[in-house]
Amino acid sequence: MEILLDLIEKNGLVFGFLVIGLLVLFSDILSKRIFKGRIPGSAIAIFLGLVLGYLGGAFTGGEKGISDISIFKGVGFFGGAMFRDFTIVATAMGASFFLVKRAGFLGMVSLLSGIVLFFFIGVLLALAWGYTDVASICTIGAGACTYIVGPVTGAAIGASSEVIALSIATGVVKTIVVTIFTPIVAKKIHLNSPEAAMAYGGLMGTSSGVAAGLAATDPKLVPYGAVTATFYTGLGCLLCPSVFYIILSMIF
Amino acid sequence: MNIYGVALLALSYLLGQWLGEALGYFIGINANVGGVGFAMMILMLLKEWFIKNNRLTHEMESGMDFWSKLYIPVVIAMAASLNVKSAVSAGTLALAAGSIPVLVCFLVFPILVKNFSPKSNGNPS
Numbered sequence: 001m002e003i004l005l006d007l008i009e010k011n012g013l014v015f016g017f018l019v020i021g022l023l024v025l026f027s028d029i030l031s032k033r034i035f036k037g038r039i040p041g042s043a044i045a046i047f048l049g050l051v052l053g054y055l056g057g058a059f060t061g062g063e064k065g066i067s068d069i070s071i072f073k074g075v076g077f078f079g080g081a082m083f084r085d086f087t088i089v090a091t092a093m094g095a096s097f098f099l100v101k102r103a104g105f106l107g108m109v110s111l112l113s114g115i116v117l118f119f120f121i122g123v124l125l126a127l128a129w130g131y132t133d134v135a136s137i138c139t140i141g142a143g144a145c146t147y148i149v150g151p152v153t154g155a156a157i158g159a160s161s162e163v164i165a166l167s168i169a170t171g172v173v174k175t176i177v178v179t180i181f182t183p184i185v186a187k188k189i190h191l192n193s194p195e196a197a198m199a200y201g202g203l204m205g206t207s208s209g210v211a212a213g214l215a216a217t218d219p220k221l222v223p224y225g226a227v228t229a230t231f232y233t234g235l236g237c238l239l240c241p242s243v244f245y246i247i248l249s250m251i252f
Numbered sequence: 253m254n255i256y257g258v259a260l261l262a263l264s265y266l267l268g269q270w271l272g273e274a275l276g277y278f279i280g281i282n283a284n285v286g287g288v289g290f291a292m293m294i295l296m297l298l299k300e301w302f303i304k305n306n307r308l309t310h311e312m313e314s315g316m317d318f319w320s321k322l323y324i325p326v327v328i329a330m331a332a333s334l335n336v337k338s339a340v341s342a343g344t345l346a347l348a349a350g351s352i353p354v355l356v357c358f359l360v361f362p363i364l365v366k367n368f369s370p371k372s373n374g375n376p377s
Binding site: 045047052053066072083085087093096100114117125166171174175177195199200203212222226227228235 | 265268269279286289291296297313317326327328336337338340345347358361362
């Protein structure tokens with residue numbers, strides 16, 4: 001047993017492939033047998049992944065979900081930024097440059113409206129929860145954009161570390177909510193074409209949430225959502241600590 | 253050769269990320285601005301160039317195809333390594349500020365698509 005555990009730790013990434021493969025297999029069986037195919041297997045698998053992430057955090061008290069347990073370290077590497085971005089870029093093979101160009105304007109409009117909406121609704125909620133200083137409300141509003149925009153903004157304008165942690169949590173909640181709800185509402189909001197996916201990616205912004213949600217909705221839409229969502233965090237990091245912060249300072 | 257496809261993908265990825273980092277640096281923010289997006293566009297352009305010149309072999313394509321199909325498993329692995337515990341227990345404000353704007357955007361989304369879609373007004377700019 002000890003030899004096996006040792007072997008697994010040494011070959012973390014390979015074990016990660018096996019773990020995720022088994023999880024997908026299990027989800028596919030659940031999808032077919034229990035849900036009669038009404039919920040796609042990938043949606044169940046992503047949800048179960050989140051459950052594992054929760055359990056990992058509950059057992060270890062760490063910040064990286066299940067990958068804080070040493071034998072599952074490879075899962076964290078497999079799901080890390082490098083593989084995530086590399087595989088997203090690979091999905092561009094299935095996208096058409098012509099469509100991306102045609103929907104470029106729609107994508108830009110939705111990027112801007114997304115950042116403005118998320119930021120200012122986040123600000124209103126922070127006010128409703130009793131925060132009054134500009135640095136805190138601005139950081140929480142930025143956290144409502146993504147879990148990267150929050151801490152970048154907070155660090156730039158000097159928010160307290162407690163508020164920065166809160167903004168990261170807000171961004172992670174957003175990613176989870178987008179991941180779970182995208183496949184559920186996709187039909188109702190007509191999220192079914194490349195153009196719509198580009199607008200959706202720009203509006204929602206969280207590239208991990210958008211890509212995971214679209215993957216569970218229709219994998220063909222993933223590259224279109226990802227191509228706009230990827231600009232969101234950068235634009236958010238640009239606007240929140242500057243223009244938006246100045247606007248807030250003038251009001252409060 | 254499969255590796256040609258993987259290498260082409262790697263080239264696009266690195267060039268795109270580099271552009272994103274450089275753009276972030278020039279605007280003066282400590283973040284990557286659209287690196288993945290640039291990489292995707294570079295890959296799409298390279299693909300078109302390869303097809304035009306009849307250089308895109310089936311094997312090259314399958315080298316890239318493999319990685320694009322790994323996308324969903326990577327997302328599952330990513331979900332399993334998120335800090336879900338602290339996100340759920342960070343308090344009601346994190347839950348509200350993380351979810352209410354998303355719900356609002358579900359309502360805004362159809363309006364946006366209707367008004368700015370290249371199909372409905374014919375002239376995107």
